[in-house]
């Protein structure tokens with residue numbers, strides 16, 4: 001019986017397998033899966049292309065290198081310019097040429113060689129207690145090292161990518177020595193040891209443990225939309241500090257195509273779609289990030305924070321200081 005049934009089974013599987021050959025894209029994401037889901041859903045609904053997202057917290061470049069040409073991943077989604085460039089420098093990406101991407105993404109937000117593309121940007125700002133910090137009391141990043149903040153500053157670990165990038169930008173502006181002194185000053189001002197994420201610092205301000213903290217802009221959007229965290233958000237206002245002779249520190253989230261990319265065509269479609277008006281609007285409305293595509297509006301909440309001057313320092317210049325920044329952070333032992 002088994003033998004005679006075998007061809008039927010094979011046939012049935014063969015028939016069922018046909019739709020499974022439908023296009024798909026495999027994504028390794030360094031971003032939280034819930035941030036990506038609304039984008040994936042909209043893209044799949046429109047194109048019929050399945051997008052499988054695997055969350056990769058650490059060791060993205062190492063994993064892709066180990067998998068080599070047999071990697072199932074087509075795309076890498078990540079935050080932080082230095083992380084994006086690490087993947088590129090590990091040789092596990094490929095160059096993508098696309099008029100759509102070149103048209104939608106301004107030149108300063110993409111690699112001239114086509115190995116990485118920025119999809120959203122965000123500012124690293126100061127959250128300041130509405131009660132205990134006066135308007136205009138904090139204006140620059142440099143000022144965070146001043147004595148007046150003694151015991152009033154909270155931050156997440158400085159080895160976190162966002163703070164490494166900020167430190168790298170400080171090095172690009174002022175050099176290693178001055179940045180070392182700045183880190184010493186910041187360390188001396190800490191209300192407690194660095195711990196938690198950016199939102200935990202706002203919680204600490206709400207709880208009265210400190211008066212100011214560093215954080216990325218979109219976390220405000222996440223907090224106001226969370227029943228528990230809304231109160232934290234309401235205890236602070238957003239201040240866009242600048243470098244003394246520059247603007248507000250920016251970073252990006254972005255995408256790269258892997259060298260292996262088994263589903264290259266579908267992956268390119270997804271990349272291009274992520275830069276479209278529709279996707280950029282989803283990023284703006286659901287994640288409260290700044291769209292990179294010109295003409296796509298910021299969310300009302302983000303708009304309500306007012307305008308600011310982004311720092312003129314290029315992303316690549318910031319990323320180039322990553323190693324120096326990490327070394328300095330470890331030397332000063334700001335987390336210790």
Ligand code: FE
Nearest residue numbers: 079198216219
């Ligand atoms: Fe984040």
